Amino acid sequence: MICFSISLFAQPEIPTLEKYANDFTNTLANSQIDELNEDLLQFYKNTSNQIVLLMINTLDGHPIEEYSIEVAEKNKIGTKDYDNGVLFLVVKNDRLMRIEVGYGLEPVITDAMSSSILNNQVAPHFKEGNFYQGIKEGLQALKDAAIGEYNEQVETEDYDNDAESLVTLIIILIFVLPAIIRSIKNGGGSSGGFWFGGFGGSSGRSGGSFGGFSGGGGSFGGGGASGSW
């Protein structure tokens, strides 16, 4: 009755992004990637907007719009509260690019503006083979636009807070509770070792970010624009 046909082309793999600036094409120098990454991380910390760059070689004919929204959704770019994520996707060998805009930023990074950024800021540099400059200017334009909507500091401690408190709770349940019960049964005293063992686990990894990217749960609805050069 209902035919769900499988897409004509094999779906390219959807990567899990670990940094703000990701180049899978070996086009940019390591120092350039680090610089972009640091810049975007700082931007996130200062404004809560998550802008992520992804460069890949080819889509093998798969529509760029489908690929880009899947990457954006899988990596949950943007914060859950504001949906303020942006994915800047460059498909080098296909000469295609796209700006995918999260729901929350659609009012300030309109489709028309995305299109204009791609055509006027990015494409001229890409045409000359200067990828770094094109990307840098494109990202700058996106940052300028995004600031208009959300502009608040992120407390890095807040990161992953829910998951961590859950882990702590489980650790308490597993280790501490039996220890308490046992200490009550034993009449107290001897089981102090358990206490320390229990808490050791939860204190290890607070802070969480070493220049890495971790999606905040933002959602996307297909806003943005595609272009070529």
Added chain:
Amino acid sequence: MEKGIFRSWVGVVIIIALLVLVVVFIVVGKYNTLVTLEEGVLQGWSQVENQYQRRADLIPNLVNTVKGVKDFEKETYLAVTEARSKVNQINVTPEMLNDPQTFQQFQNAQDELSSALSRLLVVVENYPELKANENFLQLQAQLEGTENRIAVERKRYNELVQEFNTYRRKFPTNIIAGMFGFDEKQYFKGKEGTDEPPVVNFE
């Protein structure tokens, strides 16, 4: 002797009462899940509708812009205006989702508008004047963006419908759905060549 009969009678009543309670719990649970899933479908639908509305709102501006161009092929923008007015004639209600005929009508009208628009955007390529018009380029980008949003929301809507319909058809939910009037919801069907078919994700 009589006491014994009385006791077993009480036992039977208790067992029946427990069974009834279990059935009530099952019915309530299934009913609530149906409500939740149906709510999801309706929400997905309103997103689709929003995007269609957004597209319809862009059209007058677009038509006015191309009208201003000397010797622009009249038929192309007249087709767009006509398709848009057909879309406007359809009274969109949530009940439509239960009715294959009106739903199909709605989809056909929207698809008609999509193809009229894409024909217009192809014809535009012949007018360098428009390609240099910043105002027009903005409109074009917005229109393309909206088409993409429509595709995204349609796909999501279809996924929600699939979830609802599958749940609804399973036993014994199908009985409960029948009792309380939860009808099957209609899908958007991919039109050959012009529309992306819904992709099933086996994740």
